[in-house]
Amino acid sequence: MKAQGPLKGVKVIEFVGLGPAPFCAMMLSDMGAEVLRIDRPGAISLGASDVLARGRRTVALDLKSEDDQALCKDFIAKADILLEGYRPGVMERLGFGPDVAHAINPRLVYGRMTGWGQYGPLAHAAGHDLNYVALTGALAAIGPKEQPVPPLNLVGDFGGGAMYLAFGVLAALHHATATGEGQVVDAAIVDGAASLMASQYQLMALGIWNTQRQSNLLDGGAHFYRTYACKDEKHVSVGPIEPEFYALLCEKIGIDPAEYPADWSGKNWEEANPVLERIFASKTRDEWCELLEGTDACFAPVLDYEEAAEHPHMVERGVFTEIDGVRQPAPAPRFSKTPGAIQGPVQGPDEDRSEVLRAWGLSD
Structure with a gap:
């Protein structure tokens, strides 16, 4: 594995777990960090399909064994960052x-x-992404009026979890580099998911957001910021919240913006929504793309996983890549001087322990 990127030279130990911690480790590896996964003996490798394990080596350690305990301590002595998700x-x-x-x-x-989190009344209770997001208020804001819907596990595990863990450990690494002082980063999904709601709290403070789903500017209530079904049962998204962009959309789809204005107060949304629903249902998604895509009408087709990877814009930017036959997102974000890269395919436990020890300055 050959490291490149802004984190080249940073050494990370990842105690193998589920979800957010591996995603954080993947991000650090994509940016050039040397990440070593510590797994239990007998763990089964998922091979190339284990996208979250890409770009890192793995050693199997029995932490009840004195020899493996000693080796783990040797790795800790050499590491800059340790990640665990237990x-x-x-x-x-x-x-x-x-x-x-x-x-x-x-x-x-x-x-x-x-x-x-590490403390609090629920700290030792079992839970998953959906439960954590539910407690923060974020879940109550997502979905139709009838009931909230699970937003995949993007808001909790990855947005409020892994991203904040990555941000936290790199902020702490900056401090450690300057002072030599390490510290614990307590990254809780409830903290991160709540933090992601900062904009909604701002809008509530301004009096332009309420707690009823599908009645706000950005939650599907407004006719000018939502998705629509097309003639072929595929979908498109529109989001022209600015007057000039909304005027262009109206011109393109043949309605009078004065009759159905983009009023942020919601006064005319109930009347306008069915009008636009009928209009967008009159053409296929591809026909709407031909008319609207690439204009300032703030339009995009709703693509599935396979379609997204084939879209010309995504292809030109290299948003997706393929390793050992498995399509997956490429590293993000992009750097002008120190671009990141996937350091290599998924490797099973102890596939090259001797090389791991050499890379970490330890004897075989």
């Missing part, structure tokens, strides 16, 4: 909690990813 107390029971790790390596950034 319930509070698990790493302590394994013998590698923050106190032990910082006694070995005082400058270590110790990143902890959980749903509820």
